[in-house]
Amino acid sequence: MLVENIMTPADKLIKISPMATVREALELMKKNSIRSIIVDKVNPHGAYGLITFKNILQSIVAEDGDIDLLNVYDIASTPAISVSAKLDIKYASQMMIKNSIKRILILDNNELKGILTMTDIIETLMEPID
Numbered sequence: 001m002l003v004e005n006i007m008t009p010a011d012k013l014i015k016i017s018p019m020a021t022v023r024e025a026l027e028l029m030k031k032n033s034i035r036s037i038i039v040d041k042v043n044p045h046g047a048y049g050l051i052t053f054k055n056i057l058q059s060i061v062a063e064d065g066d067i068d069l070l071n072v073y074d075i076a077s078t079p080a081i082s083v084s085a086k087l088d089i090k091y092a093s094q095m096m097i098k099n100s101i102k103r104i105l106i107l108d109n110n111e112l113k114g115i116l117t118m119t120d121i122i123e124t125l126m127e128p129i130d
Contacts, residue, residue: 003092004085006124007106007114015040015112018049018073022060025051025072036103038112039076048105048112049078082107085114093121 015038016025025037039049051072059065059075082105083092096104096118106114 001089001124002085003083003087003089003106003116004113006089006120007085007116008120009114010112013038013112013115016051016072018042018071018076018078020072022056022065022067022070022072022075026056026067029053036115037072038105038115039072039078039080041110045110047079048082048107049073049076050080050103050105051076052103080105083116084108089116089121089124092116 014028014032014034016028018039028037029035036050036052039051041048049072055075055077056067059070060067065075081095081099081101083095085106085108092104096102102118104116105112106116
């Protein structure tokens, strides 16, 4: 099975400007009941990033950062790890495990196509069980 068959498509994802504050990112996460947000590219040849609860915890709680003074680009994982939509899920899963990550962006020609999460993969595995 290919990544494109189980990924969440880009049109359903929440994106944020790298210039937004961490507070704005947290508000978006709370409003949409999500645990990560895609950080938009600064220019067409730039890189997408990802901001997660882990980034926020590390920067704000562990390092005493200020959610109103820090911008998203200060704490986001940029460039975010990404794969092609045409990749077999097996290889995407291996990459996620080896890098200890729960989410991976799906890009095609440096354009966002979606996101794949460990939850997406597990839910696919559980479908035959139902």
